[in-house]
Amino acid sequence: MTTLPRGAAATTHRAVRRRRAVAAAGAVSAGLLVLSACDKPTAISTITVGGDSVSSEATCGGEGKALTTEALNKCLQDKGIDEIKVDPTESVRFGVDPEIADNSWTILLNGQPLVDPIKKTYRSIPGEVFFNTQYGAQGDSTLVSIKEGGENEATGLWSFRLKKDED
Numbered sequence: 001m002t003t004l005p006r007g008a009a010a011t012t013h014r015a016v017r018r019r020r021a022v023a024a025a026g027a028v029s030a031g032l033l034v035l036s037a038c039d040k041p042t043a044i045s046t047i048t049v050g051g052d053s054v055s056s057e058a059t060c061g062g063e064g065k066a067l068t069t070e071a072l073n074k075c076l077q078d079k080g081i082d083e084i085k086v087d088p089t090e091s092v093r094f095g096v097d098p099e100i101a102d103n104s105w106t107i108l109l110n111g112q113p114l115v116d117p118i119k120k121t122y123r124s125i126p127g128e129v130f131f132n133t134q135y136g137a138q139g140d141s142t143l144v145s146i147k148e149g150g151e152n153e154a155t156g157l158w159s160f161r162l163k164k165d166e167d
Helices: 008-036 069-076 098-103 127-131
Strands: 044-049 052-057 082-086 091-096 105-109 122-126 141-148 156-164
Touching: 044 082, 044 156, 052 082, 052 156, 069 141, 069 156, 082 127, 091 098, 091 127, 091 141, 098 105, 098 141, 122 127, 127 141, 127 156
Parallel strands: 082 156
Antiparallel strands: 044 052, 044 091, 091 122, 105 141, 141 156
16 A cells, blocks of 8 residues: 555656656757767768669768869879779669759769769769770779769769779
């Protein structure tokens, strides 16, 4: 049997529920505060070959501000980029977030434009192109970049290394 006066148990439960509600509201507020301090992630670009794909945030830029030629060249020298194996007989499919497509984008092969600027979110190119010396390829590894922006400006760069799959 309880020794609490009639109705006291109900008020005790209300106080506990109120404390829990205040604690939950405080946790939500703290979480929102932490999230507001985070940087917004840049848009993502993806390369798919067969059933394999690799995605990346911008190697540099990607925040809508124009990159200098010096910054762009430095980004093209970056060594820590994602790799994917490419069978030259398969297509290499490029996909970008809609915000990149809205600003137009170009595929660069070893720093040189491979295609004219595109405003679609998807483009497919035969794998053999990336290992053909006629297009500037050298050996069994090629640096491919997605440059956001028009012909004379770049606002973001996403780089990938394509490795020739000898299987």
